[in-house]
Amino acid sequence: MRKQTKVEIWVGIFVLMSLLALSYIAFQVSNFSGWKERPTYEVSALFDNIGGLKTRAPLKLSGVVIGRITAIEIDPVSFKARVHMNIDQEFNQLPVDSSVSILTSGLLGDQYVGLDPGGDEEVLEQGSEIEMTQSAMVLEELIGQFLVKFSESD
Template identity: 85%
Template structure:
């Protein structure tokens, strides 16, 4: 029976170690902690062009992540891109006339949605649509414009 005890201790240790590993992956490595616990509310916005924006891209206010993109679809009426976002419930005092723009972190980084707060007394409520949006800067368009200007000035 002594051998069995040794085996049991080792198996216990084994399970304990894997649980610790799982916990560290959940909380340190992945976004598990933001997944379930915190309540969010949903808003949406229409963009002319979302560039390379992807689902799960962060929504940032002054560089701080306050929410995530939950879905991207085409609005059937306006043929614009509708971006759905979930904002953390703790940021429920955002003015209703805030504006959104799609920005890039660094020259080659991922794209994210930046929120610029407005001045209205009224605050954003779940299901609201943010009116003022600025599309992603598309590098090709920018170069195109630059070339046009270059040829104009000649």
């Protein structure tokens, strides 16, 4: 039965290699955060214009990812875009008067939501709405504004 032992050792090595590969991919290559989703709480914000923002885009505080966009819909009352985002439970001390703005990473990069903390004692919690928002910069509008100002000053 020595042959069977050799087979078993090799299969063991094989499985071990693939487990190593899996953990390498999980921790070094991807943003693996456990099999279960970490506990989060959901807040939302109304934007005039979300530009090219997509679901799963990151929510960043001082450049650190603290949450993700989960859904984007049109608010039936105000006809503005309502953006829902999940924030990791460990960041549960964010002031309620924080503001969010839609930013772009780099000149042509993906859009994300940036959060600027306010100074209030109260904190954001499940279901809170962030009041202060700044919409995405749309390149065409910027150019349009620039042209208008340019012709006014003329």
